[in-house]
Amino acid sequence: MKPIDAILAGRGILDSIMAPAGFRFEPPAGGESSGGPYAEAAYVRGDRRLKFSYRFALGDVEYRIGDAALDHIAYMRLLGAYPKCAFASFSREEPMAGFEALRDDLAAFAGDFLNGPGDEFLRLAAQIDALPERRLPRFVP
Numbered sequence: 001m002k003p004i005d006a007i008l009a010g011r012g013i014l015d016s017i018m019a020p021a022g023f024r025f026e027p028p029a030g031g032e033s034s035g036g037p038y039a040e041a042a043y044v045r046g047d048r049r050l051k052f053s054y055r056f057a058l059g060d061v062e063y064r065i066g067d068a069a070l071d072h073i074a075y076m077r078l079l080g081a082y083p084k085c086a087f088a089s090f091s092r093e094e095p096m097a098g099f100e101a102l103r104d105d106l107a108a109f110a111g112d113f114l115n116g117p118g119d120e121f122l123r124l125a126a127q128i129d130a131l132p133e134r135r136l137p138r139f140v141p
Helices: 003-018 072-079 097-109 119-129
Strands: 024-033 036-045 048-054 058-065 068-071
Touching: 003 024, 003 036, 003 048, 003 097, 048 097, 058 072, 058 097, 058 119, 068 072, 068 119, 072 097, 072 119
Parallel strands: none
Antiparallel strands: 024 036, 036 048, 048 058, 058 068
């Protein structure tokens, strides 16, 4: 499946949680790079953005409120949801598995980002900004 087609198919999964929260889908953009074809898309509501990419599976997922940003794994770790979150262990063999896992994590753990005031998200992002390398150390279970 081409990356843009995968993102459009994945939209059908993510719309179920993003649309009711007032987010609108921005159409995917894609291209070729040294790693092969890729595509990116986002959901946006005001100053909030959920951006994601797809190459051979759903890859980078970034949450943003204003200038504050967290990648999905860092967000789940700071919430105490990692590694039990669905995205941590989805099958990369199934093209839609990453979208299903992301939807499940959004529903279970990202209420503040989706529907809340964003205070918790901003507090967690500030924790990352305070670190010397602006990222969490490697996760060791």
